[in-house]
Amino acid sequence: MRSGTKHALSVCPVEVTVSVVGGSWKLTIVQKLLRGALRFGELRRAVGDVTERVLTRQLRELEADGLVHREVFAEVPPRVEYSLTPLGESARPLVDLMEAWGRNWVQATGAAAEAGPQARPLE
């Protein structure tokens, strides 16, 4: 399998993980696809306020990195479905643990009380 992006050998595996799934929408995309294959429009609605351009780019990177499979069905009009590869499926425990940790963090810090409309963007 070809890697779509360069992830340094010298970078520690934690940083590799951040690089592969840490992009702003990637974990959310993987999380939605863990429930099953979705068409682009379905995925976009499931993910929320992501632009078409950003979602397309994130999906391409996830595909290049071996996590997402894109399949075109020969129908009229053609149906395009996105699903997780086995490597994408392997992120399930990670997504689950991040969900649990995020819940605990919100509870521990009381962040809910002053929650804004949007999480801080990544740098």
Added chain:
Amino acid sequence: MRSGTKHALSVCPVEVTVSVVGGSWKLTIVQKLLRGALRFGELRRAVGDVTERVLTRQLRELEADGLVHREVFAEVPPRVEYSLTPLGESARPLVDLMEAWGRNWVQATGAAAEAGPQARPLE
């Protein structure tokens, strides 16, 4: 405990986790501090090619988000140490799992063969 940043209630917990520890150097900082308290200079050398400005900002955010404790010891010159709070320590399983997943991803994709000097920056 006051939350230093706003993390939306409406955002799923996975996104909260990405927001709190997903910043480019944060997981690496947490990973280094999991081994014990460090002074700024030690931490900077441990983390690698991070600028002073960026490390300072990331530490402040981690402190505001309740993960990092900053302690000033009354010595001449004053010694400043950074350590993890219990909430910061709670990220250990997450860091461990991300390390394992990153290793597996590199192995599965053969990314090592074409690794560049730097992981892709987050968006």
